[in-house]
Amino acid sequence: MADGVTGPGRSRPQTVERAFAGGWTTFAAIMLLIGGILAVLEGIAAILNDDLVVVTRSYTFSWSTTGWGWIHLILGVVLVLAGTALFSGAVWARVVGVIVAGLGMIANFVWLPHYPFWATVLIVIDAFVIWALCAGTTKELT
Structure with missing residues (x-):
């Protein structure tokens, strides 16, 4: 039984390598x-210092x-949290x-008029x- 066959029609169980x-x-x-982390910093900046963020008048999503x-x-x-969960490699995390x-x-995208540089960077990320x-x-998915 050097080939791993244990009987008629049976083969050795396959192992799935999963990084x-x-x-x-x-x-x-x-x-x-x-x-x-950038979004958290952006949120903290907007909460603590309203003057840091430019407020555009007559914008559709003006909050x-x-x-x-x-x-x-x-x-x-x-x-x-989602980024941390992705390190497990689980499909649900993807x-x-x-x-x-x-x-x-x-x-x-909705935040663009308020802080265009940060918003653009985060959209690209x-x-x-x-x-x-x-x-x-x-x-990777198996």
Whole structure:
């Protein structure tokens, strides 16, 4: 029985090698952590110092700067948690990462008139995260 066959029609159980996270998943996790930390800092800045953020008049999504700060602070914490979960390599963490990165893109698009540089940087980071999570190989997913 050197070939591992244990009887007629039976073969040795296959082992699935599973790394804690593949290359693109690790990249996405790190980018989510960076984007989440930046969103937390953006939220804290908007909450503590309303004068730091430019408020545009006659903007469709005109909310209070403090309200936006809380949205970014909470979203940033969720982004950091999703990035941390991605290091496990679990498929559910990839799905959550795509959803949370998409929500981050939407929030930062609406935030563009208030802080264009930070919002643009975070939109790009979230786009890279979504791409990296969706471009993962099937080996990473098994």
